[in-house]
Amino acid sequence: MADVSIRNVTKRFGKTEIIHGVSCDIREGEFIVILGPSGCGKSTLLRLIAGLEEITSGEIAIDGRVVNRLEPAQRDIAMVFQNYALYPHMTVYRNMAYGLKIRRMPAAEVDRRVRAAAGILELSELLDRKPRQLSGGQRQRVAMGRCIVREPKVFLFDEPLSNLDAKLRVQMRMEIRKLHEELKITSIFVTHDQVEAMTLGDRLVVMDNGAAAQIGTPLEVYERPANLFVAGFIGSPAMNFLQAEVAADGRRLVLPDGLDVALPGAGVPARAGRRVILGVRPEHLEPNGGRADGIRLAVDHVELLGADTLVHGRCGSMALTVRLADVQRIDKHAVIVLHAPPEKLHLFDPETKARIEK
Ligand SMILES: Nc1ncnc2c1ncn2[C@@H]1O[C@H](COP(=O)(O)OP(=O)(O)OP(=O)(O)O)[C@@H](O)[C@H]1O
Ligand SMILES: [Mg+2]
Structure with missing residues (x-):
């Protein structure tokens, strides 16, 4: 667990500035949702936190340590993507264990972590299956298991539910929230789905065109939208x-x-x-x-x-x-x-x- 501090972060690709000075202090154990329409810069912001892109100016600190110059692997974070790409030829167990093995973790510790994560995610019975023998929701849980076993300080999620059908999304949404309550790992979750955002987030960062239009709890954002953009974006019908x-x-x-x-x-x-x-x-x-x-x-x-x-x-x-x-x-x-x-x-x-x- 760790706090994450984002201070005046900008990102330019070539001459185009995509992120225009975003600041947000994320508390230890908090579940933050970055919400906004397609193309507003949600994934870019997440990739900056992960270290997959370099920030142009500003500062990102995890657990009090400025990570601007650290490689993703040194940041102690784990990221779940929309396309969670499990290794098709490996069993569920090996999919979850792989990342730890390449870090040369002792086998006994790998086994302990994989079984503990499988227990939490209700995958214990499925450890010998291959991904193609799993449902979409089960595969998504394996993808999360792969992150949990790393015991990271911060979880990053980039629209992890968008490939699932509507019913499964609702179910996985509740499971992610439950998991968070159990593990209390600081989480940053990107989505363009306002219902997902309202139900998952302790606080929301509503993004408009590369800037944070409002940061607040779901109810604050609904009851006192800071501007016309947030007012029109949150709520359905609008x-x-x-x-x-x-x-x-x-x-x-x-x-x-x-x-x-x-x-x-x-x-x-x-x-x-x-x-x-x-x-x-x-x-x-x-x-x-x-x-x-x-x-x-x-x-x-x-x-x-x-x-x-x-x-x-x-x-x-x-x-x-x-x-x-x-x-x-x-x-x-x-x-x-x-x-x-x-x-x-x-x-x-x-x-x-x-x-x-x-
Ligand atoms: N590597 C890149 N080079 C140039 N422009 C980029 C690059 N990556 C993203 N962009 C641009 O930055 C803007 C924000 O993209 P980003 O992927 O962060 O949006 P998003 O909010 O995640 O959208 P979506 O909901 O569609 O995933 C877009 O206009 C995109 O074209
Ligand atoms: Mg995106």
Whole structure:
């Protein structure tokens, strides 16, 4: 176990800077998820921590020791990749033992570690099988076993579940979390899947185009997204965004359809007439039950999902989606007026894209 400190790390490939000064202090035993869309630099950041790529500037320290110039093998880390490539001609046992043998570890210690890891991963009965005689999930467990036997200070995972089918992914996700609770090895897990991130991570690093857009617990990121990018990326269906204007009294927002919504507490620290972007999640809207204020939705399309109903439409010219509990029979082309609790409203600055604290 070790803490990992990433300080102002940048990475350039040729003239193109891919990672723009990322900083993050990862605590000993913490499970950190690096989350972001394809191409935002997640794998690159992980490879920098692993030492598979050299950083351009900044500093990475593992367990208090700066590792910038250390080879991957000297960093005491183990990495699980998406393509976990087991040796097909070797048994499960030999696949797990191989890395230790080439490090010339005594056979008795190798045997102890392989059997201990197999026990944890429920592979004890499968040690004599070849990879082709295993299911996808079992192979993924062998790949993790190969890392566990090394007893590393840090585990790095790069989308290790993306080759598995949906059901197996959910199961493996829970197994990885359980394993973490057992072993408490500092882990850094890369994914573009927000559900995976929310369920696995103690904290998330949400990446946007080579920078950390927000670092926080899953709930912090969901409840108080730091900017428009994080707000739109976390949550499904995605948060709605409406252009709005602060009313004369500073305590209400005027929407383009002529209706308005109340702001929580003392309102927004802004002059009247300031333009803002109002963010509201589909699950926080409900029919307004005859209140005077609200958000007017012109319905285009209704999806009955059983447990809930998704209603899609427009508020003025802007798209709006609402998630209502249970089955709701709402006519296409109906107009419904919606309410969201003031404390569930998010405000963003249209210029800086940053969250405006209320
Ligand atoms: N060796 C390299 N040389 C040049 N550019 C690279 C290199 N490796 C990665 N890149 C570029 O860096 C950017 C980030 O790539 P990276 O693989 O880190 O993204 P990612 O977030 O892991 O994406 P994905 O979810 O698709 O795996 C991409 O634009 C990619 O083309
Ligand atoms: Mg990647």
